[in-house]
Amino acid sequence: MNKLRLFVFLLAAGFLIQSCTKDTQSAVAFSNQPFQANINGTSWVPDTVSTTITYNPADQSKTFYCSGQKNQKQVIFSVKLNNSTNTPGFATGTFNIDSVNVFAQYNVQQLNGSGNLVFVPHGAVKPGSGSIVITSVDSVKKQISGTFSFYSRSTQYDNQGNVISTTVDNITAGQFENLSYQFYNNQ
Amino acid sequence: MKRKYTLIILLVVFAAAGAQAQMKSYIDIYGGASYAVGNFAAADYSNNDAGFGKRGATFGLDGAYYFSKKLPFAIGASVIFQDQGEVSYTDALNLATGYTTSYKADYTTVTTVGRYHAINFLVGPQYSFQYHKFILDLRAAGGLSRVSQTPAYTIAISGVPEQSKTIYQREGGGLLPIYGGSAGLRFKFADNWSVGIRGAYYDTGNGLKVNTDGLQEPAQGRLVTRLPSFSVFQTTLGITVDL
Numbered sequence: 001m002n003k004l005r006l007f008v009f010l011l012a013a014g015f016l017i018q019s020c021t022k023d024t025q026s027a028v029a030f031s032n033q034p035f036q037a038n039i040n041g042t043s044w045v046p047d048t049v050s051t052t053i054t055y056n057p058a059d060q061s062k063t064f065y066c067s068g069q070k071n072q073k074q075v076i077f078s079v080k081l082n083n084s085t086n087t088p089g090f091a092t093g094t095f096n097i098d099s100v101n102v103f104a105q106y107n108v109q110q111l112n113g114s115g116n117l118v119f120v121p122h123g124a125v126k127p128g129s130g131s132i133v134i135t136s137v138d139s140v141k142k143q144i145s146g147t148f149s150f151y152s153r154s155t156q157y158d159n160q161g162n163v164i165s166t167t168v169d170n171i172t173a174g175q176f177e178n179l180s181y182q183f184y185n186n187q
Numbered sequence: 188m189k190r191k192y193t194l195i196i197l198l199v200v201f202a203a204a205g206a207q208a209q210m211k212s213y214i215d216i217y218g219g220a221s222y223a224v225g226n227f228a229a230a231d232y233s234n235n236d237a238g239f240g241k242r243g244a245t246f247g248l249d250g251a252y253y254f255s256k257k258l259p260f261a262i263g264a265s266v267i268f269q270d271q272g273e274v275s276y277t278d279a280l281n282l283a284t285g286y287t288t289s290y291k292a293d294y295t296t297v298t299t300v301g302r303y304h305a306i307n308f309l310v311g312p313q314y315s316f317q318y319h320k321f322i323l324d325l326r327a328a329g330g331l332s333r334v335s336q337t338p339a340y341t342i343a344i345s346g347v348p349e350q351s352k353t354i355y356q357r358e359g360g361g362l363l364p365i366y367g368g369s370a371g372l373r374f375k376f377a378d379n380w381s382v383g384i385r386g387a388y389y390d391t392g393n394g395l396k397v398n399t400d401g402l403q404e405p406a407q408g409r410l411v412t413r414l415p416s417f418s419v420f421q422t423t424l425g426i427t428v429d430l
Contacts (some may be wrong), residue, residue, distance in 0.1 A: 025276045026298040029283035036293070043293040045346060071346060 037174035072109035089139035123154030148174035217425025218246035232285025241272025271303035293346030
């Protein structure tokens with residue numbers, strides 16, 4: 001009988017020792033796509049991306065243009081270099097938005113008067129509201145890398161011109177890495 | 188080749204000795220490690236049968252009844268608890284990365300909780316060989332496995348309108364058939380007491396059906412509707428008392 005008691009005790013002890021913890025594991029995996037940004041704090045990875053560098057011989061300028069869109073949102077930015085040559089490369093550096101040579105725009109999709117979905121600017125991106133940084137350009141492979149961030153402000157007014165509300169969309173942590181581009185000559 | 192001959196010689200020696208041995212029925216308590224093997228241990232996003240099982244603890248109560256003291260045949264029975272661990276952070280991250288890639292998502296959050304727990308009830312024939320104070324027990328066993336807990340998964344995919352709902356793979360449980368075998372070596376250190384080591388392999392065959400909610404068709408990523416069979420290899424130490 002004592003032997004049986006010992007076995008029951010050992011078995012019960014085993015159950016107690018085996019107090020397995022139930023840990024909660026939580027992991028987040030972000031996209032590793034070459035073009036992505038945070039829009040108002042939420043990661044956004046466009047599924048349609050267009051990147052070009054276009055040389056315009058008329059004014060000897062070269063423009064880097066990039067757009068991405070997904071889920072009724074669209075981000076566009078461009079950098080124009082004056083006094084450029086007809087080559088597929090592009091200058092690296094930081095380009096502050098000035099609405100003259102450096103533009104950025106945040107669009108959302110809306111129904112127009114004809115009932116079609118079109119992208120329209122959600123607010124205005126004014127000079128000084130952000131920058132585009134081009135970190136590397138491979139003119140042989142035609143790949144370009146860099147970062148961008150800006151904000152777009154929209155203000156609603158009443159009939160008397162008083163401000164009702166202001167909305168700011170923050171496009172932050174934008175990055176494009178080894179993004180392939182097309183080179184065009186507008187001749 | 189040498190190993191093969193050594194094993195055959197050992198079996199012959201044990202068998203020859205076992206024929207003259209005095210076998211006693213016994214009960215045994217043991218504990219050790221239980222290793223998930225096969226698909227149960229796999230941890231690939233692309234393998235829907237991957238179970239993310241781990242090494243865990245096992246312990247149990249075991250016994251054998253010899254029909255005659257002069258014959259080395261017995262009927263053995265076991266009650267075995269086994270824990271096969273839980274999904275690790277690395278596993279959760281691999282799953283999240285897989286969902287992000289396959290859904291072309293902005294990002295995916297995978298949250299898991301729960302462990303694999305099961306209690307197995309096994310019965311089977313045993314043949315024992317005795318050589319001096321050593322007894323080699325070979326047993327085939329079958330029975331039922333009561334799976335009391337499996338990990339649950341919550342998968343939130345962001346930036347994919349086609350999969351806007353959160354996916355839940357619920358905790359599962361139920362009864363499964365189980366079969367396997369074991370080999371144990373006991374050393375009698377006193378008249379009625381012995382200590383022993385044992386290796387065992389068990390497999391539950393078809394795994395449990397699991398409930399998955401929130402998956403929007405057509406699924407663009409991993410889909411699990413049935414868990415893999417719970418295949419385990421166990422190594423244990425035990426103490427035995429003769430009855």
